[in-house]
Amino acid sequence: MIRSNAALSFIPADAAGSLAAMVGRTAVRALYAELALHPKPGLVSPLDSGSHDDMDMGTFLRSLFALRGYFRAIAAAGAAGEDFATLRDFGIAAERRMLAATGGINTHRGAVFGIGFLGAAAGWRMRRGLTLRGAALGGTVAELWGAGILAAAPQAPVSHGGRAVERYGVRGARQEAAEGFPTLFTLALPALDGALTDGADPERALVQTLFTLMAELEDTNLLHRGGPAGLAFVRGEARRFLDRGGVFRADWREEALALHRACIARRLSPGGSADMLAAAHFVHALREGWA
Numbered sequence: 120m121i122r123s124n125a126a127l128s129f130i131p132a133d134a135a136g137s138l139a140a141m142v143g144r145t146a147v148r149a150l151y152a153e154l155a156l157h158p159k160p161g162l163v164s165p166l167d168s169g170s171h172d173d174m175d176m177g178t179f180l181r182s183l184f185a186l187r188g189y190f191r192a193i194a195a196a197g198a199a200g201e202d203f204a205t206l207r208d209f210g211i212a213a214e215r216r217m218l219a220a221t222g223g224i225n226t227h228r229g230a231v232f233g234i235g236f237l238g239a240a241a242g243w244r245m246r247r248g249l250t251l252r253g254a255a256l257g258g259t260v261a262e263l264w265g266a267g268i269l270a271a272a273p274q275a276p277v278s279h280g281g282r283a284v285e286r287y288g289v290r291g292a293r294q295e296a297a298e299g300f301p302t303l304f305t306l307a308l309p310a311l312d313g314a315l316t317d318g319a320d321p322e323r324a325l326v327q328t329l330f331t332l333m334a335e336l337e338d339t340n341l342l343h344r345g346g347p348a349g350l351a352f353v354r355g356e357a358r359r360f361l362d363r364g365g366v367f368r369a370d371w372r373e374e375a376l377a378l379h380r381a382c383i384a385r386r387l388s389p390g391g392s393a394d395m396l397a398a399a400h401f402v403h404a405l406r407e408g409w410a
């Protein structure tokens with residue numbers, strides 16, 4: 120277990136404000152846990168900035184601070200049954216606050232989008248006393264807001280992710296969300312739950328989950344930075360790490376650090392996988408205290 124919200128099951132279903140506040144805190148904790156984790160190939164951590172020369176841990180902390188109220192607000196909006204257009208306005212305003220706090224650097228766009236919808240779905244389901252088990256949260260996102268996600272005009276006409284989707288025909292962040300986050304529920308959460316069940320501590324379980332995502336996800340951040348060759352390199356190395364035993368090998372940390380250095384040398388950063396890792400932490404923690 121990573122973090123229990125043990126008090127959660129005792130919160131009355133109509134205490135929407137408390138629920139939303141708890142969902143918001145769980146989201147911020149998940150993003151902090153992702154940031155604090157090390158080693159994370161190519162990514163920013165407290166120890167270094169990985170493959171990024173325009174941001175560090177402080178940039179991410181400023182971003183997190185600016186986003187605190189957002190996750191609570193979007194959970195409340197979800198609980199109240201707000202429609203796609205309203206949720207999107209919350210997301211766009213949050214993105215603006217993030218960019219103002221970081222001086223224009225994109226730290227958490229994927230998380231504002233993905234954990235935003237998952238938080239809204241959590242609010243919606245908890246308010247109605249529904250389970251968070253299995254892929255229930257993803258199903259709610261797809262059912263209530265999937266069509267809106269696909270139909271909406273892109274927020275930025277030319278984004279790094281949008282360009283990668285168009286150029287390489289991959290599924291990007293929007294497709295993933297519209298389909299109910301299949302990669303999160305069929306890959307990341309089983310990896311996290313499995314590693315914890317097999318005896319890994321939270322740090323190793325999160326690293327195992329990150330490498331599982333890196334081995335599979337069509338990460339548009341890797342495509343943007345390294346093209347298909349960059350994506351294939353990271354996927355292949357992550358797969359080899361897992362096939363050799365992953366974090367259950369004695370020398371797992373040295374191996375993960377070797378890939379961190381290799382990613383820095385190639386300027387590669389699996390930002391989409393980092394967002395999915397935070398989303399997995401978020402859903403796992405929410406489920407710990409809810410039926």
Ligand SMILES: CC(C)(COP(=O)(O)OP(=O)(O)OC[C@H]1O[C@@H](n2cnc3c(N)ncnc32)[C@H](O[C@H]2O[C@H](COP(=O)(O)OP(=O)(O)OP(=O)(O)O)[C@@H](O)[C@H]2O)[C@@H]1O)[C@@H](O)C(=O)NCCC(=O)NCCS
Nearest residue numbers: 210225226229232235236274278279280292337339390391
């Ligand atoms: C729908 C939007 C989120 C826009 O998405 P779009 O597809 O147009 O692309 P991006 O602007 O690139 O943003 C998508 C972010 O999603 C993450 N991601 C990547 N691959 C996947 C994937 N396969 N599945 C899920 N998620 C994925 C990724 O986030 C991480 O990368 C960030 C860094 O990215 P970037 O700035 O491009 O790259 P750098 O290397 O830093 O650039 P340079 O140094 O070269 O300059 C990092 O921060 C992670 O977060 C993608 O960035 C959206 O814009 C939108 O519609 N938003 C408004 C509405 C909203 O949020 N609604 C939610 C309400 S609930």
Ligand SMILES: Nc1ncnc2[nH]cnc12
Nearest residue numbers: 154162163226390393394
């Ligand atoms: N720790 C991190 N480093 C770089 N990009 C990211 N996107 C989300 N988390 C990240």
